[in-house]
Amino acid sequence: MLPRHRRENATIVRAMKWTLICVIAAALAVVGCGGADEDDEKVELLDPPSGPTPAWRPGPGLSWQWQLTGEIDSSVDAQVYNLDLFETDAATVVALHTAGRHVICYINVGAWEDWRPDRADFPAEIIGKSYDGWPGERWLDVRRIDLLAPVIKKRFDLCQAKGFDGIEPDNVDGYQQDTGFMIGAQDQIAYDRFLVTEAHARGLSIGLKNDPEHAATLVDWFDWALCEDCHADGWCDALAPFTAAGKAVFMAEYTDRGARIDAFCAKAKDLGFSGILKKRDLDAWRQACP
Secondary structure (H helix, E strand, O other), X not given: OOOOOOOOOOHHHHHHHHHHHHHHHHHHOOOOOOOOOHHHHHOOOOOOOOOOOOOOXXXXXXXXXXXXXXXXXXXXXXXXXXXXXXXXXXXHHHHHHHOOOEEEEEEEOOEEEOOOOOHHHOOHHHEEEEOOOOOOEEEEOOOOHHHHHHHHHHHHHHHHHHOOOEEEEEOOOHHHOOOOOOOOHHHHHHHHHHHHHHHHHOXXXXXXXXXXXXXXXXXXXXXXXXXXXXXXXXXXXXHHHHHHOOOOEEEEEEHHHOOOHHHHHHHHHHHXXXXXXXXXXXXXXXXXXX
């Protein structure tokens, strides 16, 4: 079974819920409304990461292709390819490098998948609720870095061994989801910092995947960003700190949301994002912003 990639962003719904709470609370003069999550108040500033930096840190404006299912089409005219760790062999990465492309390694770091070859390496106690809408996936308890680290490090080692240039860590917003665990924003930030440190230790860049609420907090840590449906859901501006810092933002909108190139590319251009239109199953089909 091939991986089915996704990110249905919950930011808009969360913000609407909190706005309603604040309106009611203000009317009743019962509570103050300082923020949607007390943990968010504690993680606004972080010192930049120390230690080694990756050789490849992509800047704004790069063209890209994102393919996680089907036979890889290496003929796509793109400077960056984003491919699945387990479905991509080293020979493919070498061939893309020879053609002048950089290659990103997709890894699910926040959810367990029952079709992966290392699925038995995850301790049962950190496997949580099912990921709604994605059969075979279950949320992970990212608070338990001690138990997750051995598996994640092996995956990062495999990315490095295959010659990838960077890592796309999927599902780094478990603190907003119904995972079955009491994961807070602080827990997520701690896990994110672990991921960055491990990627950099292997000479690999790493991107922030979605999670607009922590973009400003983590822009000095992550080397680039990747977003899904930000135009459809109205939160693209939250990732502007990345392009302002000279870091790429790889932007994907989807046909199943009714996205059209002529509708979102102007926004992508204004923000300096690299925009593409994809089908939700992330096969080879692609349309790119001019």
